[in-house]
Amino acid sequence: MASVQSSISESHLPDELLIARVMQIHSSICKLESLRPSKQVNSLFTQLVNLCTIPSSIDITDLPSEVQLMRESLIQLCGRAEGLLELQFANFLINIPQPLDHLDVFPYYENYVKLASLEYSILYENGMVQPKRVAFVGSGPMPLTSFVLATHHMQTTQFVNFDIDESANNVARQIVATDVELESRMKFENCDIMEVKERLGDFDCIFLAALVGMNKADKVKILGHVKKYMKAGGTLLVRSANGARGFLYPVIEENDLVGFEILTIFHPNNEVINSVVLVRKPLF
Template sequence: MASFQISNFESQIPAEIIVASIIQLHDSISKLESLRPSKQVNSLFTHLVKLCTLPSNIDIEALPQDIKDIREKLILLCGRAEGLLELEFATFLSKIPQPLNNLNLFPYYGNYVKLAGLEYRILSENGVVQPKKVAFVGSGPMPLTSFVMATHHMKSTHFDNYDIDEAANDVARKIVASDVEFEKRMQFVTRDIMEVREKLEEYDCIFLAALVGMSKEEKLKIVAHVRKYMKAGGFLHVRSAKGARAFLYPVVEEHDLRGFELISTFHPTNEVINSVVLVRKPIFQN
């Protein structure tokens, strides 16, 4: 492990130092027998997240191919570990009284609160204040964005949460079932979003989770499919990553979102990981 102290840096850190440390962490993570939450797993991923949120000027596209290959493997490992962490906490919450009042037990809950607040501000500044119906694609067993949005921001909005994993949706349903009024506004649909067509016309805004489409090609296919079937004038909210954060999540650039009107782009500089790109399907097509 690199010996520098993360807390001591206030200015940008040379890319080669960050990349070398990330490679070391990838080696350690890839040797783990399991990615299920444990003291060792949690420590490695916590260190990785802190490393990737340090101020740096890393250009992912400029990295050597062998580093790009490691990045792709690391994103897959992160995705699996994140899913297992969410499943463990969601299963725990589903078995206790008032689980919706204990979401803060999740280790990264604060990040989700900040990200959701930021995303809602961007939406509201562009006229999406209390949408009638939204979709969240890739909601997982613990759809914290939907929970936070529905509780604190979009208090009358109906949420359809899409995930391909029925087991994940089942746990999420159990959490929501603890609140009858909340349950009326929150549905969980087990479908591959590529199989959803006319239904997409119903949504004022569609959120695309960062880990939906693990490769650039796969993600852009999903974006193109959603664009084809969503309603004209509807908003698509895409999570991305920039700089070292792109070792954790796939990247979507503004120019990747062809056929949309670019509304807003935001790249965090604090502990929030995901970038946000908001686009709108034109009302009048060329």
């Protein structure tokens, strides 16, 4: 049976004010010459994240059309900025000794540690204790979730990281190459996940990053594709967003998960941004 968990905090901002501030920040971001990390870029995105993690009752599906269009644009901008931030730090790490010992230089490292720990706890509670093979779809240049899971939670698991961006995989591969044991368990593949078919059946558990499928239609197509080819009884962990966090990442709803058995939907109320949706492909 599905369990839905969330918490309510006392601090609250009226929805109209929150939306107005998000739109103001979006306007400022659109005027930037570049989304590469800089004092101005970092400041705007920090303001945005802080704003969107304030508890709110916003229903993303119920926003006016002009706000919906702004949100779609904002998610694209956030995705590009996040990729550039990861790439900058990944390139820094490959030029220092033992880069895996210095992952905490990344500004949001602690968030990833908390998210990976939360995701592992949810998997554990649902019987996925030490999966033999895990796929992470949309791993990027700094596959922090895979690093944290492989070193702290799943020390015998084989990981395959799929990303459409060859340059991202090349940098990530260089970071892992500095650790012989981790390199033996972690591979990187350049591909569009929609072109990966029967191989998806090799994995006990598949992670779908929040920015794989930047809009609802694409996300639903990807979910359908993964469901078709993943193994029966296998689990799929999908990152989503809830409330105002939906201005940062696409939102997955229960009706997007037709054909899956929903195991858990968890909405964090701390600095962790992503909701965690765990589903299973039925055996029959």
